[in-house]
Amino acid sequence: MYDLDIHNFKQINPPHRLLMGPGPINADPRVLRAMSTQLVGQYDPAMTHYMNEVMQLYRGLFQTENRWTMLVDGTSRAGIEAILVSSIQPGDRVLVPVFGRFGQLLCEIARRCRAEVHTIEVPWGQVFDPQHIEDAIVKVRPKLLLTVQGDTSTTMLQPLQELGEICRRHDVLLYTDATASFGGNELKVDEWKIDAVSAGLQKCLAGPSGSSPITLNDRFEEVIRRRKCVEEGIRTDAHVQGDDEFIYSNYFDLGMIMDYWGPERLNHHTEATTMLFGARECARIILQEGLTETIARHELHGNALLAGIQHMGLNTFGDLEHRMNNVLGVEIPENIHGEEVRQMLLNDFSIEIGTSFGPLQGKIWRIGTMGYNARKDCVLQTLTALEAVLNKLGFSTKQGEAMQAAWNVYASAMKGENS
Structure with a gap:
């Protein structure tokens, strides 16, 4: 008979993660x-x-x-x-x-x-x-x-x-x-x-x-x-x-x-x-939020992430005119090990961003702002953590510029709503 000690199997209790990759994301x-x-x-x-x-x-x-x-x-x-x-x-x-x-x-x-x-x-x-x-x-x-x-x-x-x-x-x-x-x-x-x-x-x-x-x-x-x-x-x-x-x-x-x-x-x-x-x-x-409003929400938080990434001094991947609202490709800087960044984000900040595969393997990260995680706090947490990790690994950024750029996107959107 197969010897199995059931006491070794605890109730499922996965660690808290903020899933900011290309999916899956945190469920509502x-x-x-x-x-x-x-x-x-x-x-x-x-x-x-x-x-x-x-x-x-x-x-x-x-x-x-x-x-x-x-x-x-x-x-x-x-x-x-x-x-x-x-x-x-x-x-x-x-x-x-x-x-x-x-x-x-x-x-x-x-x-x-x-x-x-x-x-x-x-x-x-x-x-x-x-x-x-x-x-x-x-x-x-x-x-x-x-x-x-x-x-x-x-x-x-x-x-x-x-x-x-x-x-x-x-x-x-x-x-x-x-x-x-x-x-x-x-x-x-x-x-x-x-x-x-x-x-x-x-x-x-x-x-x-x-x-x-x-x-x-x-x-x-x-x-x-x-x-x-x-x-x-x-x-x-x-x-x-x-x-x-x-x-x-x-x-x-x-x-x-x-x-x-x-x-x-x-x-x-x-x-x-x-x-x-x-x-x-x-x-x-x-549909309760409104489909038009949901799409606009994804666009807003995608734009805020994009602005933050660009002002961090990172290059984005692909034709930005035709990017999805909800996922952004970010080129991994020279002399930075992409997987090391991902592991530090996961282990030190409990934030997951995506790697890539095929011809882009090791060349870009994929960062998602979608579904329940298409939120201001998620975007700002991710930008803050990514900037901290990059600076620790030797990629110098101008402190605060990424966050300010994202805040400016949100402020502009609020101004447009109130005008």
Whole structure:
């Protein structure tokens, strides 16, 4: 028998951290309270009522009338995979504009769906001009354009406003991964003619990872339903003609998930009740504040952080005109060991900032101001601690300039509100 001393396992009591990286962030206490409530049965009228409320609330956040606005149980990658596996057939051409790690992820998942994947690329730190994307669409003639709105690996925000119209002209479906940007940057699903979007809770929505809000329009639903109809005739024989139409994932089959969330309530899985309660509270809090106000809050604190970093004498990464409101790339100064700075911030100040990977590994930090941590006190604490650590390690700054620059941003915003 396995010898296990249960007394060695104490109650979970993680250390206090101020999470100022690219996500996850500290969850809003109201979300944690919602998640601590007792469970109900998955077909209890109270539960199905909450499910319907979640659909309504997220329509508000996505700014859409899409009927199929719901949750996929799992991290934000679950939403990505559900959308791609349910829409891509083997041999389909897809086009992916890659400007960071998460464009590469879309390519990887699409290849697993046996798509014919085409890419266009720009250097990390830049975004695509819409004409560049349209030229590639004309050349490739894809079924889907797979985009990332905000890529935390580069901190860049890809403009989407023109892409929906471009895709409609060329009969292409437009999907975007808005995990990192949703709730802190403008995203108008219907107005911008985006066919499908997936997101996550652990960044601007001020929740934990574990639930992926998605929205699908009628064009996208038609593709999913058409595949579902074909599946029903081929499940008994994996080699019959038409097998390429089969959706190979049961868990991520959006046709079945839609039947579960719809009035039929056809059993597909046991809904992650606690995560649903948390996702509902994330959306409720933002809509109570006002979506426009929430985005403005992210912009304000992102601008304050930017001003502080610049006046600390640090260089920022990438095209600042197209940076996300909620994550900033900061170049690591010469003769400063980036990981040493991160460890000192964590161990001495209990503040976490992000490292990077790929071509940016060891070259930049990523500092987030998002969700519950898009607050003045969080920004000022982070600037103060970072400046102290840098000075200790030999990077000289003019004391007080960073803080004053951030304060000036806040003062200017207050003056604008009162004028």
